[in-house]
Amino acid sequence: MTYLPNIIFTLMFALGVGIFTRNILKIRSNILLGKDVDRSDQAGRRWGQMIRVALGQSKMVVRPVAGIMHIIVYVGFILINIELLEIVIDGILGTHRIFAPYLGSFYDVVIGTFEILAALVLLAVVVFWIRRNVIRLQRFIKPEMEGWPKKDADLILYFEVVLMFLFLSMNATDALLQQANYPHYAQAGFFPVSSYLMPLYNGFSLDTIVLLERSFWWLHIAGILVFLNYLYFSKHLHILLAFPNTYYANLNPAGQFRNNAAVSKEVQLMMDPDADPYAADTEETAEPDSFGASDVTDLSWVQLLNAYTCTECGRCTSECPANQTGKKLSPRKIMMDTRDRVEEVGKQISAKGDNFESDGKKLLDDYISREELWACTSCNACVQACPIGIDPLSIIMDMRQYLVMEQSAAPTELNNMMSNIENNGAPWPFNNQDRLLWANEA
Amino acid sequence: MAQCVAAGEKPEFLFWVGCAGSFDDRAKKITKAFVKILNKAGVSFAVLGAEESCTGDPAKRAGNEFLFQMQAMTNIEVMNAYEITKVVTTCPHCFNTLKNEYPELGGNYDVIHHTQLLKQLLEDQKITVEGGTFQGKRITYHDPCYLGRANQIYEAPREIIQKLDAELVEMKSCKSRGLCCGAGGAQMFKEAEKGDKEINIERTEQALETTPDYVAAACPFCNTMMSDGVKNKEMEGKIPVLDIAELIATAEDL
Structure with missing residues (x-):
């Protein structure tokens, strides 16, 4: 006893x-449902960042x-x-x-x-x-x-x-x-x-x-x-x-957005005068990944880790210029939605086994609306504000990429801007030959 | 640039003018002011002219990675053909893209923003601005996101303003917490989403709170947004919005 x-x-x-x-x-x-991204580099700088920001709370005292x-x-x-x-x-x-x-x-x-x-x-x-x-x-x-x-x-x-x-x-x-x-x-x-x-x-x-x-x-x-x-x-x-x-967390300059390597391959092929347009198809039997992100499985594991780490303190949202001026976008909500969605997907996978088939829902539209995504100015204020290195902006950008590259669903004005770039090499409809006109105006 | 190569010259800098600097009437003034300073200081530079094309920044931020990389690779081909090593630009968006996003696609250059070069020229006494037009004037500086938070350049433009013998007054959110002008992420080219205020108005109000004589900017897009904001507040003409290059050019009476 x-x-x-x-x-x-x-x-x-x-x-x-x-x-x-x-x-x-x-x-x-x-x-780990997220896509692989290599963050095994620069261990020294990473430890330093962890000690300063997490252990040392350096960004809390802002x-x-x-x-x-x-x-x-x-x-x-x-x-x-x-x-x-x-x-x-x-x-x-x-x-x-x-x-x-x-x-x-x-x-x-x-x-x-x-x-x-x-x-x-x-x-x-x-x-x-x-x-x-x-x-x-x-x-x-x-x-x-x-x-x-x-x-x-x-x-x-x-x-x-x-x-x-x-x-x-x-x-x-x-x-x-x-x-x-x-x-x-x-x-x-x-x-x-x-x-x-x-x-x-x-x-x-x-x-x-x-x-x-x-x-x-x-x-x-x-x-x-x-x-x-x-x-x-x-x-x-x-x-x-x-x-x-x-x-x-990301160690690159905040302004450097992720390079989509899958796109590079296609662009290089397109620009290479010796490329054989028929040769490529035979090699690629697997269905290519879609561009950008429409659901949590399109995001990287770092972005999903970000979502689980979020404490919902709202410093990101309170610094966000779109949110400050009454727009629907809230970077905190982007993180909360991502976590809710990955939880949901995780639950379904453990219920149905590895052969998870979509429940018909997606992070895009069912959780995060297009209006939120298009309100972002990519100013990095949210990223800067987060005391523990969360990056809501990268999720917004990946989802925009999906909207534009998979659905051609950009707002009309942006489509005009992009066709201007395609046609005249500038976001406005000017003739590229006129680029030097300013020199004669002096 | 083509003429330089034909003449067997190798200019030190490629001046990347950018679309705004080439086509936008307001931004062209910044381009001209910067060129006047470069000439005065005897900096050797060239421009690509019609061989320059959009860096692809707005396309990438809008989500069109394909168009961005098309633009990038085309530009890189041109710059590499001219064996460009140093690039200077008046636009923080071009600056950020050229500096950070071109290397992975094969374009490796030493890229600086014009405020960095201007600061260097002042330090080397290639140009002098002390005691000019701006002596004792209150100037508030708006941090462009793609220069500040994106690339940690906060001090170069501020040091220049101080060298003008002007009084630098900070807005309530500045430097790493500076508020965006509202133009980034391709917002320049579209209407804003529904809200209760325009971002540039919010930022202009912050600027006006400092009761400045001038608002300084270092980005053609910020310049447009702040100028529109000042106009909206019916202060146009009373509080000019000037680029750092224009401040120097005016002080030097170029």
Whole structure:
């Protein structure tokens, strides 16, 4: 009987981590539905980018209030999770605060620091909640945030409040038991914050306090495991995916758009006077890929990773010139739609096996409208604004490519512009021979 | 360029004029101002004239990769035939495409934007602008997306404005957070989607908030959009929208 808690803990922990691992693998296979693109180059620069942008949060502080608050939650989250290591070992072995004897007085420093961080996290979370629900900042109440995205954002904040409260209460009751020299609760830790919670629990009998302490302890770790598995259903995946996402992000100048190599081959063939137009056909038996993207499987795995990484913070949308002037385009929505669609496709593949046949829906039109795509000025403000290296612009451009090259569905004025380029080598209907007229006007 | 080759000369720069710089009446003034400066500074350059063709930028941004690559490969064939090494252009869209998107298609050149060359000429004292027309004037500078965010060139144009002894005043969104003029991504050639405001009006309002004497731009398309915006606000004639090259040419009284 004495080992029952250990066994229950171990099973609970294994279950939590197990389901989480399964979900991560599902995400991985969904991401790999995307087309291959080589990002194995320049490892040094990539590590540097990851350390600066993801670990160092360099782009978060462009907006100082949100940035600094976020750093508090981020540092708090990482450091308090060190405590998690102790909790897990205690849980499995049935010990209590196993690190304390080894760390001595340093243990007090560590626990004290965690408590102060926990209080700061609580403060930051309250500020975040006020920004979303009282001040109602523009970027948090855009149309694409209605429904689940809004609830998701609030839920995460509530989760963090509950977890921090459980953590501090666990320490408060522990400290009370330590004061009473209760067996099994050795003197360990320094409780600068939870000491304010102690009066809350002081009136109870020692046995009740033990029960409370155990409850807080169990609820805290169970809450963390639930949160871990909540990630999959939430925008909160960024806490993990921000790292690979910044590592694999584009390193080229932002103005350099992807070169479509399949097109190069055709153009070269067309321009080569020695090319035999009939020779090419016999070699190519496979159906050529379509140009551009109409669905998530036409996008690259980096673009799909981008979609899963998006935290829906809306910095992209708030910097977007089209969105600022009331157009339908929202770069955040492009990312949210891409994720929703790849989830949908992933579900159907796991239901029907590898021979996935389209459900008749596509990312284009069923999720992202043409009006959104044509409103983009390709100014790169969204790409610049993203704190974790997401590139909504590349998806917009790939989808435009599909519209123009597969459907010839450009707006009329753009078709005119393009036929001008084709006919006179300029987007306007001028005679190319007149290119030098300015020189005579001087 | 053809004449230079015929005469056995090898100019240092190919000046890529661009479609706007060749055909658009407003942008032609920028072309002429830049050429006057180049001549004054004794820079050897040539243009392709009728052998130049659209870089393909608007076609690519509109989604027509095929047309873009046709244009690119044709232009590359011409430039490689002339053994071009250095290119300078007054248009950030041409600049970006030539510099970043031509190499993969076989066109490798040292491409610079005219603001970079002008800054160099000022530093080398090939031209001088101090104490000219713009002394003490308030000038606000609009960052073209394809020069700034796309290629990280924020300082060259600003240094030039400061060299004019003018007061550089920044708009509320500038440099890496600069607001687009609304013309990029082939928007120049179409009506905007339905919304509650035109982008160039929004940007012009930001510019006017700085109570400038002049609005400076470094892109023919931005110039058009900002000029239209200023016109819309009925400030035409009061607040000129000038290219960096025009600022220098005016200061030097060329």
